[in-house]
Amino acid sequence: MNKKQAQPWDHPRFRTWIAVARACQLMQLTLARNIAHLDIKPPHLDIMLNLYRREGISQQELARKLLVGRSNMSMLLPQLEKRGLVERRCDSQDKRVLRLFLTEEGKAITEQAMEVQTGLIDQVMAGASEERCNDVADHMEGIIATLLAQGDRD
Secondary structure (H helix, E strand, O other), rough: OOOEEEEHHHOOOHHHHHHHHHHHHHHHHHHHHHHHOOOHHHHHHHHHHHHHHOOOOOOHHHHHOOOOOHHHHHHHHHHHHHOOOEEEEEEEOOOEEEEEOOHHHHHHHHHHHHHHHHHHHHHHHHOOOOOHHHHHHHHHHHHHHHHHHHHHHO
């Protein structure tokens, strides 16, 4: 009699990973619906939040922070520039480097979107204690570090 081989989905770690991925995907879809009235999408918001926190970073630094390629940045930034939400300025010490800044309108829209995003996070995480949230964050950050280290070796 052949013993049935365990399938990946029978493993608790696989189940956990799928649940995290699905929760992330559903959160992105819900966030997209909830910020649609601001005429931005989650990838735009990712850029704008990073510029809000780190005004004046370069396009290359931003792409690295968001784990996206330069081509993706080259597609998204002009959309935000055209709307007058983001501007590029030459670096004062190295004219080859362009620094990214939110405009006043960009800051205002980012603040509105942050309010929506924070409300959504509060809503979906309401049942989790601060300790549990920190434990999950620590674990996810460990996974991120492991995967980034693997990427450096490839």
